[in-house]
Amino acid sequence: SxxxxxxxxxxSIQEGENATMNCSYKTSINNLQWxxxxxxxxLVHLILIRSNEREKHSGRLRVTLDTSKKSSSLLITASRAxxxxxxxxxxxxxxxxxxxxxxxxxxxxx
Amino acid sequence: DTAxxxxxxxxxxxxxxxxxxxxxQNLGHDTMYWYKQDSKxxxxxxxxxxxxxxxxxxxxxxxxxxxxxxxAHLNLHINSLELGDSAVYFCASSQIQTxxxxxxxxxxxxxxxxVV
Numbered sequence: 001s002x003x004x005x006x007x008x009x010x011x012s013i014q015e016g017e018n019a020t021m022n023c024s025y026k027t028s029i030n031n032l033q034w035x036x037x038x039x040x041x042x043l044v045h046l047i048l049i050r051s052n053e054r055e056k057h058s059g060r061l062r063v064t065l066d067t068s069k070k071s072s073s074l075l076i077t078a079s080r081a082x083x084x085x086x087x088x089x090x091x092x093x094x095x096x097x098x099x100x101x102x103x104x105x106x107x108x109x110x
Numbered sequence: 111d112t113a114x115x116x117x118x119x120x121x122x123x124x125x126x127x128x129x130x131x132x133x134x135q136n137l138g139h140d141t142m143y144w145y146k147q148d149s150k151x152x153x154x155x156x157x158x159x160x161x162x163x164x165x166x167x168x169x170x171x172x173x174x175x176x177x178x179x180x181x182a183h184l185n186l187h188i189n190s191l192e193l194g195d196s197a198v199y200f201c202a203s204s205q206i207q208t209x210x211x212x213x214x215x216x217x218x219x220x221x222x223x224x225v226v
Contacts, residue, residue: 033214042114042200042217043153086151090215097166098143098204098215100153 003099004032004072004089010105019076021104023089024069031092032065034074036085037103043088046074079108113137116201116218123191124226131186131221133201141165142184143215144176145200153200159184160206191225198222 004023013019023032031050035043049056049065049072056063062075076083086103116133123129135142143166144156158166162178173189184201204215 035215040220042219043202043215044217045214048214088153097155097158098202099155100145102150102152105151 004091004101006087006089006101006104008104009102010107012107012109013079015079015081015108015110017079017108019079019083019106019108021074021087021106023072023074023091023101025072025089025091026070027091027093029067029091029093032063032072033090033092033098034061034063034072035088035090035100037088038085043100046087048092076106079106081108081110084108113216114201114203114218116199116221118221119219120222120224122224122226125191125193127191128187128189129191129223130188131199131201131223133184133186133218135182135201135203135216137203137205137216138182139203139205139216140181141204141206142178142181143202143204144184144186145202147198147200147220149197157184157186188223191223193225196223196225 007022033048034046037043047058049063060077065072088100088103114135141160143158147153156170157176159178175187178184198220200220201218202215
């Protein structure tokens with residue numbers, strides 16, 4: 001099934017540093033979404049980028065999409081301890097099918 | 111008001127039992143989902159309903175039966191529970207604006223099911 005594969009599986013940084021997570025997928029997409037999951041909670045939507053967009057910003061988040069390489073990246077600038085969470089990408093393909101991978105576990109040390 | 115609520119939050123039960131997890135959304139969305147998250151955090155889609163109709167049914171054992179009495183509710187009934195069913199189950203909803211485009215999904219807080 002079409003799901004994103006996040007890389008790296010785990011990322012550990014210091015507060016104030018930037019964090020970059022990558023997502024690769026296999027087939028053509030309509031859009032791609034990024035979500036965050038805090039420990040023990042449900043997923044929270046961060047940003048959606050459409051297939052005809054190359055870059056999108058939301059606050060400290062910057063998402064890029066390269067459809068020729070079938071990849072996306074999520075950059076969190078000036079990270080904070082509160083950014084500690086798992087991050088998932090969800091390539092949007094079939095109607096009604098929102099699929100996820102294993103996520104990237106981000107730990108931001110104060 | 112909680113947008114997507116599921117009950118119970120925790121469920122501990124013995125093998126062989128039958129249990130249900132309820133999900134309700136007050137967002138007016140047409141599409142609802144059930145996901146299973148295993149111990150390795152892999153989040154796998156199980157079912158997707160649009161306006162009470164099943165549109166996605168991944169390879170899930172038929173011991174799992176979703177029921178949608180109306181578009182605001184999608185319950186998950188599990189028969190003959192097995193140890194491998196232990197996981198966190200998430201309900202979600204979204205409003206699909208076009209036939210082929212998924213939009214932002216809202217998730218419930220999850221139900222941690224432990225089968226002993």
